[in-house]
Amino acid sequence: MKIVLFTDLDGTLLRLSDYSYDVALPAIAALKERKVPVVFCTAKTLSENEYYRAELGIEDPFIVENGGAIFVPRDYFSFDFPYSNEQGRYYVIEFGARYDELRAALDAIRAETGFKITGFGDMTVEEVAEDANLSIEQAKRAKAKVYNESFIFDEPKDKEPILFEKVQEKGFSLTHGGRYYNIHGRNADKGRAVKILTELFKREYGAVMTIGVGDSKNDIPMLKAVDQPAVVKRPDGTWLEVPHGLENMYKAEGEGPEGWVEVVERFILS
Template sequence: MTKKPAEIIFTDLDGTLLDHATYSYERALPGLDLVRALRIPLVMVSSKTFPEMAALHAELSLHSPFIFENGGGIAWVEPSGDEEFSVEILGIPFEEIRAAVPAVEEALGFAITPIGDLDDGELAARTGLTPERVRLAKMRRASMPFIVPDAAARIDLESASARVARLGLVVTRGGRFYHLIGKGADKGEAVRRVIGYYLRTWGWDSLESGGIGDSENDVPLLRAVTMPVLVRRHDGSYIDCGFEVIKTAEAGPAGFSEAVTLLCGEE
């Protein structure tokens, strides 16, 4: 690393901190231990819902904000009061996105199936989530994951987003599903807001920020930080970010730990 170590780190979850298939973070523990030892804020950034991420936030004993539903919302840690988090919604509320599905299908030229329309058994089979986690995954506030008729088909994200732009929406893709989210409410905008919060809190003019991700919906996150790290995907491939990034040799949680080591200047 030629820059000074990261002073804050943002990370994707599925396929990065969490294993793509098992959701285990065992191989991410070295990285998690390092950020704790160095007292570096670790901000989770994911397509997961608020309750899914709140549970993991507690399990990992984190104390920083987290960004849920691809930047559709930020959960700010409350220093006092009855509520543990103060939730800020940046995008279009889920109910409005769901109501726009017929218009989205007309714009795209094909039918889509929101994951909330799948029965719990099918969603569990597609994701490997437990029944309780399936229930939490359906509790959307500011985005809508969906599948397309041909599971093998890949939507051109730029073209699809252009088609739904008049609806105020953007199409992006995570590790398993496509997602509809409000235009301008992506991971990058949420990351910039969190960075701004820490600058104000610490009284700094600038800071070094690290970002870790593996999927197309992580590109805005990686663009928003000073040190972007792209994790190898579970199939051995890398996405094309279109700009310079550091790439890990390891995949998934092991890649997360490798990325943290690089970002902290411990390599």
């Protein structure tokens, strides 16, 4: 049976502290040899995805900006399928709201509440690099957002419910992970994108077995959409709490990329 691997990047295939993936290279080579598609399913932008695809020599479809869109290389599937538009080498299936709509919503919320909201779009490349602890090149790629906007909410914690309410009122969704809040379209989630892509793989290969690897809350929709969900250990030694309906979730002993290799060896290479 054809196996398809869906994987998160930050904290999963990429080590959280330095974005390194060296320990995973032999496993990636083995997956390529066995023609197992490795589908990135990440919060990262198109530009960031393209960087890691080139670095790792991966040519499979990928999901950007937490399910904002699926990018399928033009000659990847042997059949025609519905897509939103064509961009360069890809057919793009879009779910997310557009960046300018999200920016406008944040502007309106700022005007209505006086909240101190600073989006990536309000910051220079240098400021994003400094704030997110990225190199200048990484910050440029991180700023190239199309389907979501990350922002700093510089207000007391008790103002947070008002922020959530306002975002909802404008017709969008809000998530919060680590330093940044994230505003995105209501239909954009990793799970929806994984399901649609899985259907395309089934059309191409017949029976398909899907594996998903992640590390945090925004991976839950992806993990729920695959046959075998797995999580890697986080730097603080914990795993994502097993959500309801994911009782078969595998918890890797290894942290980040080490855990990723463990999952690949256990469910694919063994």
